[in-house]
Amino acid sequence: MLLAIDCGNTNALFAVHDGSRWCSQWRTATNTSRTADEYAVWLHQLLAMDQLGLGDIDACIISTVVPQSLFHLRNLSRRYLKCEPMVIGEGDLTLSITSATDNPAEVGADRLVNAVGARSLVEGALLLVDSGTATTFDVVTEDDKFIGGAISPGMYLSLEALHDAAAKLPRIAMQKPEKSIGTNTVNAMQTGIF
Numbered sequence: 001m002l003l004a005i006d007c008g009n010t011n012a013l014f015a016v017h018d019g020s021r022w023c024s025q026w027r028t029a030t031n032t033s034r035t036a037d038e039y040a041v042w043l044h045q046l047l048a049m050d051q052l053g054l055g056d057i058d059a060c061i062i063s064t065v066v067p068q069s070l071f072h073l074r075n076l077s078r079r080y081l082k083c084e085p086m087v088i089g090e091g092d093l094t095l096s097i098t099s100a101t102d103n104p105a106e107v108g109a110d111r112l113v114n115a116v117g118a119r120s121l122v123e124g125a126l127l128l129v130d131s132g133t134a135t136t137f138d139v140v141t142e143d144d145k146f147i148g149g150a151i152s153p154g155m156y157l158s159l160e161a162l163h164d165a166a167a168k169l170p171r172i173a174m175q176k177p178e179k180s181i182g183t184n185t186v187n188a189m190q191t192g193i194f
Contacts, residue, residue, distance in 0.1 A: 004060075007063070016050075058083060064087075088112060110130070
C-alpha cells in the first residue's frame, strides 16, 4: 500500500492507496516541529481505526511546500514504514506534467501535483484553482505543460490580514454570507472574502 503525504502550509493530508482505490485519509495541522516519532504515533492510531498498520505500508510519496517538515516526514517513512520515500521535486522522479516556466525548480510541489491529479481526470487545457493558505490559479496546456499562473492570499490569510491591519475589524469565522451585500461589519467581511 502507498502512503501519500501532501504537506501544505496550514494542513497536511495523509492518504492510503491500496493499488486500486483510496482506502483512508486524515488531515492534521502542519507543525514544523512535529517529529517522525510523533507522526508515527498519530498515524499508527489512525491506521488501526481502519484495521491497518504501519507494516501494511510499503511505499511513500511526499509532496510538501514546507521544507522544515520534509526532514521529519522522510524519517517517518524510513524508520517506521521501512521504505525510501519518493519526494516531488527531488531526484529523478518524473511527472506526467512538465514545467515550462522560467524557473521550473521553483514551482511548488503542491501546484505540480494539482496539475497531475487534474490531468488524470480531465483532458485538454486546464485552469486549476486551489484555495488554501494561498489561492493559486494555474494553467496546464493540452500537451501537458505547466506554464504558470497566479498566487494570491488565501481566504483565511486575507481574513487574518484584515483583522491584524484594521483596528476596528474583528476576527471572524469563515462562513458563507446569507446575502451578497453585507449590512453589518461581519456580513460585509464575509461577503468580501467570498
